Amino acid sequence: MSSIKFDGAFRIGGRLITKLRCAEGNVFIALQELVRQLHGTSARVKMKIDVKKTEVMKVCESEIPINIIIGGIQVKKMHSFKAK
Numbered sequence: 001m002s003s004i005k006f007d008g009a010f011r012i013g014g015r016l017i018t019k020l021r022c023a024e025g026n027v028f029i030a031l032q033e034l035v036r037q038l039h040g041t042s043a044r045v046k047m048k049i050d051v052k053k054t055e056v057m058k059v060c061e062s063e064i065p066i067n068i069i070i071g072g073i074q075v076k077k078m079h080s081f082k083a084k
Contacts, residue, residue: 031066032068039071054075056068056076
């Protein structure tokens with residue numbers, strides 16, 4: 001059985017990213033990279049992210065759109081979530 005480990009860091013263009021800060025589009029680029037790595041790791045251990053059940057919501061006032069792609073499919077953007 002494979003173990004999955006996330007050490008709190010990932011690389012973008014060879015640069016080690018350890019913290020996500022809201023600096024305009026940089027946080028969205030970092031989030032997309034994190035999701036890309038999660039998707040790759042999931043596939044290696046024979047798991048799948050159900051994109052149809054996955055949603056994303058932006059909570060900052062930045063005008064930059066958030067577009068998260070998983071396996072070539074854009075994740076649904078929400079303006080709010082229902083409390084359960």
